[in-house]
Amino acid sequence: MINFDFSFVKGVGWYPGHMLKATRDIRKQLKLVDVVVILTDARTPISSLNEGLIKITSTKPILIVLNKADLAEDEKTLEWAEYLKSKYENCDYVITETLKRRGLRQITDSARKLIKEDRKKKGATRPLLRPIRLMIVGVPNVGKSSLINALNRKKSTRTGPRPGVTRSQQWITLADDMELLDTPGIMPPGNPLxxxxxxxxxxxxxxxxxxxxxxxxxxxxxxxxxxxxxxxxxxxxxxxxxxxxxxxxxxxxxxxxxxxxxxxxxxxxxxxxxxxxxxxxxxxxxxxxxxxxxxxxxDVTILWPDAKINMDAEEDKES
Ligand SMILES: Nc1nc2c(ncn2[C@@H]2O[C@H](COP(=O)(O)OP(=O)(O)OP(=O)(O)O)[C@@H](O)[C@H]2O)c(=O)[nH]1
Missing domain, CATH: 1.10.1580.10 (Conserved Hypothetical Protein Ylqf; Chain: A; domain 2)
Incomplete structure (x- = not known):
């Protein structure tokens, strides 16, 4: 058998300037949204999760979407989904195959449920009189724009098999009672394992x-x-x-x-x-x-040994 060794590999991080700007924009827009929908690739549920985004959006309920489930092993996807749900507070998950339109309905249903629970926890008594707002975030190429296109039959968002297709944030109105904010793909800063x-x-x-x-x-x-x-x-x-x-x-x-x-x-x-x-x-x-x-x-949690330091440094600069 062949012996594979990758210990010589160095510096596989990628954090161009537009990602820093997009991270700041997410922070600014956060007060407008009701639920943060974090997409991850079901083949790499934790490697492509960008836990830094969970950290900066943690004041909102989180819906983790394990997308591209058609490319991952079903049983493992479910195990990962349960693991992630138990790891974060105020969190639920949905497993999707966007291109086959599987799991889309659960996203809107779960988002509504999370918002209802969150409002109840915060003591809100009156019904929400405006459309609910979802912010879609994730690392590049996990399928954010495809998901929005699938939810929004007008297909106005650009998609592509290369990372970094979406460069700016855009609000999309889905139905009378739902708005989505698409955001560019963001990697954690620094180098991963x-x-x-x-x-x-x-x-x-x-x-x-x-x-x-x-x-x-x-x-x-x-x-x-x-x-x-x-x-x-x-x-x-x-x-x-x-x-x-x-x-x-x-x-x-x-x-x-x-x-x-x-x-x-x-x-x-x-x-x-x-x-x-x-x-x-x-x-x-x-x-x-x-x-x-x-x-x-x-090994699971510290995939980005220097990302935490960088995210904290960014926060310090902004506060
Ligand atoms: N197999 C499979 N491919 C998918 C799925 N969802 C999206 N894709 C493909 O993944 C690629 C990336 O999709 P995008 O929607 O552009 O991804 P994005 O997250 O918006 O990318 P950025 O703009 O780089 O942040 C495209 O080629 C899609 O066709 C899925 O559920 N299964």
Missing amino acids: VECGLRLGLINAVKQDLIGKSLLVTYLISQLFKHENYNHLKSFGVKFPVTDYDHILETISAKMGYKLPGNMPDIRKTEEYILREYTDGKFGKMTLDIHPDSQAKS
Whole structure:
């Protein structure tokens, strides 16, 4: 078997200037909203959660949406959802497959329920006479705009398979009694633990070129091996057991006809193709984050060792 080692990888964080501005805008808009809807990718429920956003919005009820559940293992998604619900106060979850329009109704139902409970807790006696307001937040590419488009049949929000498509906040009126605020994807500042960063690269939350596509393909293949998920590789003619990593890429390149002059395999094109296949779900359902019960608690919670310091520093500057 191949031995995979990623300990040499350094600095996989991504926090461009517009994310700092977007974080400040979220703080400013917070007083206008009733529920914060935090999207995460069901394949990486904790790695793509951005707990810093939960922290800065913690005065509001939180609805965690585990989206892209079509790409994750169902049982693990449910376990993660229950874990996250128990971790935060005033919190509920919904599991969605936005492109298949699954789970959408539960979002509006759960949001209304959270608002009702929150108002009751705060002693509100009169009914809310304005539309309820939901703020949609999350790291890039988890499907915020797709979700809004799915909820809003007018389809006015731009989407794309690259991170960072949404650059500014926008309010969208859904029905008479509901308004949504779309926000740009925001990463925690600083650098995550290496595996967390690689997972974020694989799900396209971090620009893949920043991490390196070769590295991401190696990480993907290490995960396929770990999950004994061999079917798609076998469909290209990869022979198991594999002892040579190059055999995998060369076999796929030959199958796809990706050649350089001199009949050499075009590895770069092959790697890009493998990442596209992953994005398109061709490797099947695979949850990348390890369930919290099967690892040390610190490994789950401290994915961004220096993010807390940075978030606090930002708060200090603003106060
Ligand atoms: N398989 C799958 N793909 C999805 C799902 N929801 C969204 N996508 C895809 O994920 C990609 C990113 O979706 P967006 O809606 O642009 O994500 P975003 O969070 O708004 O991205 P930013 O603008 O970068 O913050 C698009 O290619 C969508 O088609 C889903 O439930 N399942």
